[in-house]
Amino acid sequence: LAQGPVKELSDKGAAGLLKSEQALQVGAVRGRPAIEFSGGQDLVSEFTLPAGFEKSAFTVEAWVLNPTVEKTETLLVLAPPKGGPGTEFSFSKSATSGAFRSGFKATAPFSKVPEPNVWHHLAWTYGGGGDSTLRVYVDGELDLERPLKFTITPQAVIHVGASGETNEAGRLKHFTGAISRLRLLPRALSQAELRQSAGLTTAFSPDPRDGTATDSLKVPLRWQAGAIEASEFMVYVGNDRRAVEAGKPELAKRVKAREFEKSDLKVGESYFWRVDQLDAQGRVIVPGLVWSFTADSGLATKPLPRDHDSNVSVTTRSLSWEPGRYATHQRVYVGASADEVENASKPIAELSGDVKTVSLPAALLPGTRCFWRVDSDNGAQPASRGAIWTFRTQDEVVKNDVTFFVGSDSHYGRENNAAINRRVIDEMNALPGEALPASIGGGIVRTPRGVAMNGDLLDEGFIAETAHAQWADFCRDYGLTGRDGRLCYPVYEGFGNHDGGPTKSIPRAGIKERNLKRVGLTSVSEDGHHYSWDWDQVHLVQLNLFGGDGPEDVKGVNGPEHDPEGALRFLNADLAKNVGNSGRWVVVFQHFGWLGGMSDWWQPEAKERFYEAVKPYRIACLVNGHSHGAAFVPWHDLLTIHDGSTARGDGDTGDFLMVRITEKELIVIQRKIGGWGILKRTPLGAPAETPKP
Structure with a gap:
């Protein structure tokens, strides 16, 4: 497209034209040719989707930059020809339908809302037929996978940049930002196909998923190859993100399989890792992204009384919990405020690692809040400082109140x-x-x-x-x-x-x-x-x-x-x-x-x-x-x-x-x-x- 204002675009799939009542600006945005939406325009197709599309699998993919992610911003809608709610593909922060909506039942938010003011490759795939699973991808990584059943309006009209719904002021749920590429296909692309379409060649699908916690101190690290010519992999793992980014040799391990076992994790510590793909000559094809995970924290769990329970009987005489899985010694702290327990240095009890209960130091009074925590020593591993739990006792019963x-x-x-x-x-x-x-x-x-x-x-x-x-x-x-x-x-x-x-x-x-x-x-x-x-x-x-x-x-x-x-x-x-x-x-x-x-x-x-x-x-x-x-x-x-x-x-x-x-x-x-x-x-x-x- 030539730079400057436009009011109509030709669909590259040769279906026809998409038109806007107000001019849209075409220009370079952060190095990409794009159409800019200022929050008041949308494109509407003069054509309808072919008969039978509503029964097929599909893929929607787009390169999008959203300067400030709002609660409701619609990128693409497959709407009834006469207007109204349709099947919406969005880039917004709604906890209900930030990524997708089709009616009231089929909705999906992003698991993690993509960073604003950065170009992202977004994609939605739906298997259709026997596979009624919606998958949402952000920059080639699976963000959300949810079973959903919904129906696309037969012979739907395409809206870009706003919903098919209107009020007296015009269209609703306008998108503000830039779109560089938008594709709608009548089949569900695989993750590998999506990444190829987006030009993404780094290793992907990390396991453990980026930013999650493990439930063990011995973890197999797994991934998928993003480059077809990758024959080996250089894996970097460590506690220092900068050292992993720099590719320090002491952190490197060269492997042929798409798996590397990390067996010397420390309780509660954060780890960073990346995978560089190597060609047959051992040369780096493309450096990997840096991912992270946190090793099992070893915390005590399942407190009784339950955390934030405000209906606890004053006859309660003990506290109980499930000890951390590595605990060799435990200390229990109790107080009248979170600050008191946070700063406490003298426990009410010191216990062996397998003990699950302790008596309260004094009888509970009606209508009072209690705070407590359980710290664990874990042998040769780092200690686990417990979370602060709280409960409140029942108020004293007052007749006819x-x-x-x-x-x-x-x-x-x-x-x-x-x-x-x-x-x-x-x-x-x-x-x-x-x-x-x-x-x-x-x-x-x-x-x-x-x-x-x-x-x-x-x-x-x-x-x-x-x-x-x-x-x-x-x-x-x-x-x-x-x-x-x-x-x-x-x-x-x-x-x-x-x-x-x-x-x-x-x-x-x-x-x-x-x-x-x-x-x-x-x-x-x-x-x-x-x-x-x-x-x-x-x-x-x-x-x-x-x-x-x-x-x-x-x-x-x-x-x-x-x-x-x-x-x-x-x-x-x-x-x-x-x-x-x-x-x-x-x-x-x-x-x-x-x-x-x-x-x-x-x-x-x-x-x-x-x-x-x-x-x-x-x-x-x-x-x-x-x-x-x-x-x-x-x-x-x-x-x-x-x-x-x-x-x-x-x-x-x-x-x-x-x-x-x-x-x-x-x-x-x-x-x-x-x-x-x-x-x-x-x-x-x-x-x-x-x-x-």
Whole structure:
């Protein structure tokens, strides 16, 4: 291309023209001829992809320079002819779809976002057919490998430099930077073919992968040859990166095989290595890149109480762990702060290398945080300084002072939601003891009695091929009792519309099974789905989808698939039996809202029957999911609360509610990852003394 402004380009594959409404600049960028995108232009093909391309394997490869990598920047989109979301290939830092997106299910971020302001060769390959694996390569190295199923729009239009989606301002997800070469092929190139196409001839595919840690002190170093004529290899390994870069002779080992065993590693030390390829005469064809790895650290692991557990009983009398694999002697340090443990010189115990437990030096007090670490001597190897672990004991129980958390819409199986949920769970685990906002009256977050989850636990809980594994992920993360998952509190989950209908739902069946094991329930419905429990003078009810009776109460969507399965009948019977005229406060959980965002999924008549059912009782609040946005919405004379979502893939974040009910007031605060959101403080009358009628 001639340097200067252009508005159209010819596809070298002879398919036709790509045009831009605004001129693009062609010029030399960091030594490469390239088209520059300033963040407001895109190229759109006048042609469509040939029939059948959507069923084929494919490769996308490009030379790209991105000066500042933003959250959403699209290089290439295969979009519907009339516009809209398509299959996107991106160079952005989104933790959900920084590298790829096709719909909500098929997304992939970069494992490591490529360095900005540097030319990179990026490539995406998809096997298609029986091999539904997306592979993303950065500079010839495999960055990501993920099984994905998606469909490219038949006869798609190509967009370069922006998404196929628009708003009133124009195209979305614009790319700002330079593209030197862009290829779309109807087959999946191998890694070797990609490297050849990019002109990359250095050794590649290091094992251990660059920047990782080993689990042994004896490691075979492996690689692939990048030059066809390579017949031998010179391997340099050492602790000094500069010495490896300089090719110091004392670090060199000449080998014929693509493997070299390094057997004298030191615990926790970092190593650098490179592989020069040699021709038949022993001459260096091309110097290798410098890779790194860290030898096994030999640290103690698996602390009990678990790290950041904030639900530890004050009756705990000992600490336990798994000793480091090389430990010959151990020292245990305990203190009231991380700094105290970090700087401690006197251990509470000195132990042999095989001991796994130690008694605490004093009884634990309620609502206090403890810090500890285990250091290991490793014989002739360097010592291992342990990580600092922490836990918090339960607050002293105060009668009729009940704190709990509420979340919903975890949508496991969608985007990067599993990882986001784990971050939210970690936020829940660490929250007790945190200062409450001054505007709500101050104080601290007390130990929650448990966590309610209001539906849409999975994104497609009705597809058996994927839902079983996603349900297992949910149960592994949220657990049941507070001792069997990542979450350190008991959980009380219900199903939502995304979890599926009565005949196909994996979560519905799973909740029924979990209710047989759930401790402390006061009532369970005959079908095993709906249930209730008590925390002091507060009675709580989980109605799952919504408080209706049957399919006839559903509005706007398939009735049988959204059957509430007698939730209202259960509520009537439960409140009559377990609350009656006691005057106790009641909290009801369900997925659909009563009023506000996305609340029109059940009939108005059904809502009124629900209101008549709860009107005789003292309702502290009604809490729903479904809308994905936290809000306080009055309904009749009651307060309904939308609880947000524990995973928003588009924003790579999530939120939940902290709820506190005392004899005098209801406090509700939205908790985002790392900060507080909306809040409400409402006076309550004192509950009755008698816990049951």
